[in-house]
Amino acid sequence: MSQKNTMSSDTTSIQHSARQVAIEVISNILLQQGSLSTQLARHQLDVASEHIPLLKELCFGVCRQYPKLNSIALHLLEHPFEEKDTDLYATLLLGLYQLTYMNTPDHAAVNESVEACRLLNKDWATKLMNAVLRRYQREADDIVELLEAMPSIEYNHPKWLVKRLNKHWPDQLEEIIEASNTHPPMCIRVNESRVSRETYKATLMEKGIKSTEGEFSSAALYLRNAVRVTELPNFEDGFVSVQDEAAQLSAYILSPQAGDKILDACAAPGGKTGHLLEKADNVELTAVELEPWRMEKIESNLERLSYSAKLICADAAELDTWWDGEHFDKILLDVPCSATGVIRRNPDIKINRKPADIDEMVSIQREILDSVWTTLKPGGFMLYATCSLMPEENELQIQRFLENQKNATDVPLNTLAADFALEWGIPVSHGRQLFPSLESHDGFYYCLLKKI
Ligand SMILES: C[S@@+](CC[C@H](N)C(=O)[O-])C[C@H]1O[C@@H](n2cnc3c(N)ncnc32)[C@H](O)[C@@H]1O
CATH class of the missing domain: 3.40.50.150 (Vaccinia Virus protein VP39)
Known part of the structure; x- marks a missing residue:
């Protein structure tokens, strides 16, 4: 019993740390203090290495779903947060993201968001955070239906961008939006001066990494599932690079x-x-x-x-x-x-x-x-x-x-x-x-x- 308790509290505290860092990253992005890639490069060392994937999932996820999450958050809040409370707004977006897109149990997503207000020394916001997220838990379907017609929700892109894309590329708009809303595939470039694409593909296969050839570049291989570069054979020897x-x-x-x-x-x-x-x-x-x-x-x-x-x-x-x-x-x-x-x-x-x-x-x-x-x-x-x-x-x-x-x-x-x-x-x-x-x-x- 005591062992179970220790393990669960450890897991919670480490996840809190990934979440706390995610709050900082998202706040900084909202405050225009750097891009996601520079913020992640700077802050990912603040979490244990095994929690970097969770940190990335939270940060990439909130940014990818931002137009939708932002519309929902603004609908739920009576008054938007002031700029000095951007960290609370980031906490709310992360809570909404977990409730909508992640397997986190609902009560954990809500409790973690409330706890995050305390860790930010903003205890005054705990009730508000709890009430807003619980309301979303109860009314999510109705709220999403109500907001569905907004371009930001329909396309999950900023309105001005949808307008511009539609003006320039009406025939390609749906394809562009769909691709831009999904995870990109992992594409590698085989260094053809060292190894042929065919040989490298076979080497990948031996390691259980499935890939398919790119249509336009004779060096391109798309991996069925993304892997860390360190798992790519001879990566350090320059046999391959990650490149679209x-x-x-x-x-x-x-x-x-x-x-x-x-x-x-x-x-x-x-x-x-x-x-x-x-x-x-x-x-x-x-x-x-x-x-x-x-x-x-x-x-x-x-x-x-x-x-x-x-x-x-x-x-x-x-x-x-x-x-x-x-x-x-x-x-x-x-x-x-x-x-x-x-x-x-x-x-x-x-x-x-x-x-x-x-x-x-x-x-x-x-x-x-x-x-x-x-x-x-x-x-x-x-x-x-x-x-x-x-x-x-x-x-x-x-x-x-x-x-x-x-x-x-x-x-x-x-x-x-x-x-x-x-x-x-x-x-x-x-x-x-x-x-x-x-x-x-x-x-x-x-x-x-x-x-x-
Ligand atoms: C699109 S990225 C280049 C990507 C690169 N060609 C590659 O394939 O890896 C544009 C780069 O231009 C740099 N840059 C921006 N303004 C520049 C300037 N005035 N002179 C030189 N580099 C500049 C940016 O810092 C950035 O690294």
């Missing part, structure tokens, strides 16, 4: 050849940098990245793959701070963007992305694109890429660029690799647009430019 299939296409399009001098202008975390180096020997690659902490990720990625590149921490748009005047043969320009094609991997976008962010991204992209173009040699190629679904960041950005740059033209995406089939995404006025797809690739945009 749409992202893998960039290396096929740019098709590096021995002797090429290539610039990867917005490079971190270096997923595409590594792939470019896998494609050919003796490539002279320069990777530029603005953020020092993200630069470290390129370093560790390349170290694992046993490749080297010239790494420069700088603003790619400020040529005088990093460029030595030697022109590049090929440039990959994977600019910062609204990431609206990868919401399923960054569901905090549903909380924090605002329409004004898109305009801001467009001008940052414009500045980088206009500057970096100077560093391309005549006859050279630049691949412009985003993981956005917004034409302003994609084909319209390129249209503006082409109107101003008389020495630029867009060319077919298989110009540098004639046998690379363009069967992915759809053609748009300039380049191709990919949409996030269930059990398949993310949303992406590519346009290949040539300097004439």
Whole structure:
């Protein structure tokens, strides 16, 4: 009896700790103090390693379901919480998430949320938390039915985003929303310079890891079930990397050849940098990245793959701070963007992305694109890429660029690799647009430019 009690209280206290950390992560996201990935990277060490999956489930889950949970919470609360009580609002969202989507027994979800108010030294909120969650327990079906017609509930996306997606992609809207609301598949890129996809697939199979080949990238394997990278055979030896299939296409399009001098202008975390180096020997690659902490990720990625590149921490748009005047043969320009094609991997976008962010991204992209173009040699190629679904960041950005740059033209995406089939995404006025797809690739945009 006493042993049972000890075990159950241990489990409860550890779960409380994952929940407490989740409250902090969600509060910080609500207060716009960083993205889910940076918050998790910073806070996941605060819980025991075996509870990191629970922490991630809670945080990813609340962000993924935020539009729905937020509408429910606002309906249940007579007065919204003040900003100084954002931690209580995060507690409420986590409670609602557990009640709606997790196997946590209802009474435990409610009690933990009430207890969390005490741990936050806000005992005054315990009654309110208890009453609100118990009401939801009793009336969940009626409340959801009542709110069903709201776009945020129907699509589980912010209203403004649904409106924009519907304006630009009415035919693809349902597909985009469905894919963006689900867990993305785990896709890996086999390092074809070390092992064939077929051989690696068989090695995975021997370990009981089932996978299927990607349709568009000859290096892509989708795992039936996600695993930790440490479970992937020879991961530390650089045999594979985790990378979405749409992202893998960039290396096929740019098709590096021995002797090429290539610039990867917005490079971190270096997923595409590594792939470019896998494609050919003796490539002279320069990777530029603005953020020092993200630069470290390129370093560790390349170290694992046993490749080297010239790494420069700088603003790619400020040529005088990093460029030595030697022109590049090929440039990959994977600019910062609204990431609206990868919401399923960054569901905090549903909380924090605002329409004004898109305009801001467009001008940052414009500045980088206009500057970096100077560093391309005549006859050279630049691949412009985003993981956005917004034409302003994609084909319209390129249209503006082409109107101003008389020495630029867009060319077919298989110009540098004639046998690379363009069967992915759809053609748009300039380049191709990919949409996030269930059990398949993310949303992406590519346009290949040539300097004439
Ligand atoms: C879409 S991500 C690149 C992903 C990367 N190509 C990969 O495949 O792993 C964009 C990157 O550009 C960086 N960045 C943003 N503004 C920049 C600038 N002005 N100059 C250089 N890098 C920049 C961001 O920090 C971010 O790491």
